[in-house]
Amino acid sequence: MSDDKKPDDELAGTEQPFVSHLIELRDRLLRAALAVMICFGVLAFFPGPGALYDLLAAPLVAHLPAGSKLIATNVISPFMVPLKITLLAGFFVALPYVLYQVWAFVAPGLYSHEKRLVMPLVISSTVLFFAGVAFCYFFVFGKVFTFIQSFAPKSITAAPDIEAYLSFVMSMFIAFGAAFEVPVIVVVIVRMGLITVEKLREFRGYFIVVAFIVAAVLTPPDVVSQLSLAIPMCLLYELGLWAAGYFVKYSKAPDETGESTSA
Template identity: 80%
Template sequence: MSDFKNPNEDELAGTEQPFVEHLIELRDRIIRAALAVIVCFGVLALYPGPSKLYDLLALPLVAHLPEGTHMIATSVISPFLVPLKITLLAGFLVALPVVLYQVWAFVAPGLYSHEKRLVLPLVISSTLLFFIGVAFCYFFVFGQVFKFIQGFAPKSIQAAPDIEAYLGFVMNMFIAFGAAFEVPVIVVVLVRMGLMTVEKLREWRGYFIVIAFVVAAIITPPDVVSQLALAIPMCLLYELGILAAGVFSRYSKAPEPDSEPKP
């Protein structure tokens, strides 16, 4: 009779407080991440300022426009809104380490130690690879793409790109190259989750090369230089991912069952 339970008793009684505490912690970390973005946005808005940031972003295109040609704004509020969007984006990128730290600090207490050894390096490496992809796109790919476009355009056409259209193009290219540079992280995760093996990835190397060139042909403008600039790094990063997968698999190997309590 001691095991008899009152049907009117709430089985979830006593669990509300921990759940509320998790929500409070999540709220606090979101607020801290948002404050970091707002602070970085405010600093960048003061110096160098939204207009200077847009000029910096537009520099690869302006450098290849005919002398005396300027970009145009087809909307009344575009000269104000577009630089503001760029400043907000730059503020988010500058504050990204703080944002990622808040995410990590929220999920880390629920992970095993071997899982922590895997997640933290992946978060750091994926962030660095994304930034490297964006920088590679800005400093190398843009110059080649705009040079090709201006050299191909008929002499009877005067190029006057719209600033909003240019912002959309730049953001798409940044996301494409940043995501493409995440290949090593994807390879490591697939191997660590047991969905693929290092040996199988080596066997599929030829298929990935074809996929890389197809993706590059779809994402980039129709010139050989920009397509090669995306496809070749993807192939090299695939090889890097295969090497890193073996290291991470050994380094983050789970202990024997019941040998390590979960925190």
């Protein structure tokens, strides 16, 4: 009889922890979604969807010919596009809290030395993503639109569609935000033991080639935007090499530290 009950005994107690993890995950997701919606609601009242879209379109409008405006080719675009911009802005504002919820869910399963690494990475990845978006908005957009307008024939009146502009902005923000995460990626792969800092230094020349290929694929086919993405990636790669050596030592387990000292 005892042998027949053995399989049930091995599974005893495993269902409840799994359900509790699912409940915690649900609660974390609901809190993150609620934070995004609260930020969305606040931004919808002030400064408002229209003002947010005008702010987003300002770099392009500043480089259009006098009297030119963006157009809407879809009937509901003047309503939907500003709402999408507001939702995107709400997500950006709530991003630190969203990442905190991710951290709070993962943290209980980490060792103390691993926790020392995760929180700085969460903060630095958020800052770097915002830095990439800001660099794209304040610097790259102005250079790209100036370059494009310089090639536009005099017989053409530029009147970009607002949905097409939103798609362009989204792709550029994601490209630059992700590209600025290079230091975080370098630190993570080194800490996981996938590769050493010395090997990454030897790979430096190949990374430069990869950076220009990625820039050519992710950005419009103009030299300005490609250089604006490739050059920061190369500089951030060097920053990642420096940060990897520091963070790996900072997040070592106590036994690893003792072994390295004795060696």
